[in-house]
Amino acid sequence: MIIGTGIDVVDIARFERTMQRTPRLRERLFAPSERDLRLPSLAARYAAKEALIKALGGSDGVHWTEIEIASESSGRPHFVLAGSTAAVIEERDIVSLHLSITHDAGLAAAFVVAEGAPL
Template sequence: MAVRGIGVDVVDVERFAATLGRNPRLASALFTAGELAGAGGRQRPARSLAARFAAKEAVAKALGSPGGMRWHDCEVLTAASGAPALAVRGTVAEVAAARGVTSWQLSMSHDGGVAIAFVIAEGKDA
């Protein structure tokens, strides 16, 4: 596999939580129902949502930050092992395919009031 792009993003958790608090509809605009739901069906805490937002931003950066991509077309999933994974469709999948991206690597973390995500977009060797 060849690296087609990399992206990284950091989010201030407190500022992100305050933004969500000021605009209650923003969470559903940014995240799918699956991303919002945490253990027991409760909404994920702000630090987890901030990391997921950072992942979506990192995906956009790995793809060269093109305009027109929809937030819900990039979804952060949690594998049975607990590892994060990405599902792309629609506008994001179209841009990824045009750039030769066939798979993704994702790492996320949050600590000390900051959430971070790092994405590697991979494709077949030329």
């Protein structure tokens, strides 16, 4: 059963300007393992985090640095959640999160499906 969906698109050039104006955003928005990635990849991860928040219906209990986007050996992205953010997922009876991210032609995009147990 689908509990929620979320989508987000980020203009990479605009994201880069914002990151240059406010360098501490890397620490506030990204897990330590994500901070050294190139800007297009960071923009895609930012879009993924925004899409997750939309799939959840809001950001109550969600903390940016507790949401990490990692990749399987195949390259498939997935969420690694910690702390209160992981607790929010559990409280909402979400059993699986599906994530697709991309960046091309100056844009980064992400789509998330939050899935619960079948009825």
